[in-house]
Amino acid sequence: MLDLIVRRVRLPGSECLTDIGIADGIIVKTGEISDSARRELDGCGDLALPPFVESHIHLDTVLTAGVPRWNESGTLLEGVRIWSEYQSGLTRKDVLDRAQKVIEWQMVQGILHVRTHVDISDPNLTALYTLLELRETVSPYMNLQIVAFPQEGLLACPGNQERLEEAARSGVDALGAIPHYEHTREMGVESLRTCFGLAEKYGLMVNVFCDEMDDDQSRFLEVTAALALSSGLKAKVTASHAVALSLYPDAYAVKLFHLLQRAEINVVACPLVNSVMQGRFDRFPKSRGITRLKELWEAGVNVSLGHDDILTPFYPLGTGNMLHAAYMAVHLAHMTGYAEIEETVNMVTTRGAKTLQIEEKYGIEPGKPANLITLPVTSKFDAVRLQPKCRYVISNGRLVARTWPETSELCLHESPSLVEFHR
Ligand SMILES: [Zn+2]
Structure with a gap:
């Protein structure tokens, strides 16, 4: 059994989503993971980057x-x-x-x-x-x-x-x-x-x-x-x-x-x-x-x-x-x-x-220490443009910080409408 699976994240430049499986502080697999884990996090389609x-x-x-x-x-x-x-x-x-x-x-x-x-x-x-x-x-x-x-x-x-x-x-x-x-x-x-x-x-x-x-x-x-x-x-x-x-x-x-x-x-x-x-x-x-x-x-x-x-x-x-x-x-x-x-x-x-x-130990790849972040955007371009905080920060396989992405609503009509800064 894995310690942690971060589900449905996007690696830079990739069209499809992937899971990241972690055990003993190490990334052990990426791709679609059918195993179970002690803890799972929903990556929400976010961009995953090394820290x-x-x-x-x-x-x-x-x-x-x-x-x-x-x-x-x-x-x-x-x-x-x-x-x-x-x-x-x-x-x-x-x-x-x-x-x-x-x-x-x-x-x-x-x-x-x-x-x-x-x-x-x-x-x-x-x-x-x-x-x-x-x-x-x-x-x-x-x-x-x-x-x-x-x-x-x-x-x-x-x-x-x-x-x-x-x-x-x-x-x-x-x-x-x-x-x-x-x-x-x-x-x-x-x-x-x-x-x-x-x-x-x-x-x-x-x-x-x-x-x-x-x-x-x-x-x-x-x-x-x-x-x-x-x-x-x-x-x-x-x-x-x-x-x-x-x-x-x-x-x-x-x-x-x-x-x-x-x-x-x-x-x-x-x-x-x-x-x-x-x-x-x-x-x-x-x-x-x-x-x-x-x-x-x-x-x-x-x-x-x-x-x-x-x-x-x-x-x-x-x-x-x-x-x-x-x-x-x-x-x-x-x-x-x-x-x-x-x-x-x-x-x-x-x-x-x-x-x-520190390149040898850096990057989201099997065999490397499980250090990664997820950002509520789909590209590096939007990471720079919007400068969001990280939804999840994972260090040596452990969730060490999280931020709830902010939401904005337009209140012109009876029911407020959500505004997102994406094209
Ligand atoms: Zn200085």
Whole structure:
């Protein structure tokens, strides 16, 4: 007997409905299933997807917006200053309460794989040790990856090199750097060498904050890619943001694309945050803020999306919904073709799984862990257009969250009529 059967769901691109049979936390069969199970769920013809992947968020900073004050200029620099003030009074309980609440929001919204950055500029490393603890607590139902991130610079901030190594020893999943934030170009390059050296020493992945500024001279993506290639870490390396790429001359960008392809690194864009953080120094015309997302994808570079911030000094809005990030990507990257819109869903599912290096265990196929979500739409296109919440979220074979789809009625006549946003 199976543990769970999710009946009548639609896999992407399929005309017909299928059942998904689960036993011992593993998908054991798909198709029409005649077996019985301890529990059955009616999939209602919904679209079934593997869970959303959050490729880039900061669980240590979430839900702090407005404390000690709001970021009135909206700039990254003011955001860093406000966060630094908040960080000086950080406690374990505070980090835990905020991060746990956002993890609940994420689960309800179908996110079961999360890569979070944690700032190690705090001499006490309070957030780091709290999130490492939380990673274990949530591991039965949520896969949390932790990146040690030196927000104030690896070399520019005294003690951060030592703390990066301490984080590596403490069991983080990846190491970070922020080369464009160092005092000089040379220090930026050296910070990347340090980061890659430690990643090799401890067998970890690398996730660099790369060229997150409106400066066409910020050229650390090439250094990151070159080190990914020479170290052999390749697909274990991710560059987040890379917004300066949108400002480079085309001749240089084309050369860089070849290097990115050879290096096989991943690029993560954060369209919500990039759209408000970048272009702050522009008068008119104002830049769109996002990296060359569509062009990277067309060139065969793995690109995925992050929500990045939720109610922080860097971004005042957000619920964590990955479809919001996809929706914004469609707009900022001019990805309005039908296939392009559907592709943005891949950027928050399968492509995110590639960034996190979890592809082997990811996907709705027999033999893989039973992690899946169902959305009350019939296509990825409508998932982006309507951004519905998940009807069911299943983690390791267990129903962990559900949302009743909302219904709207028109009340012009005696008996109200149901209005659906489908063609
Ligand atoms: Zn970020």
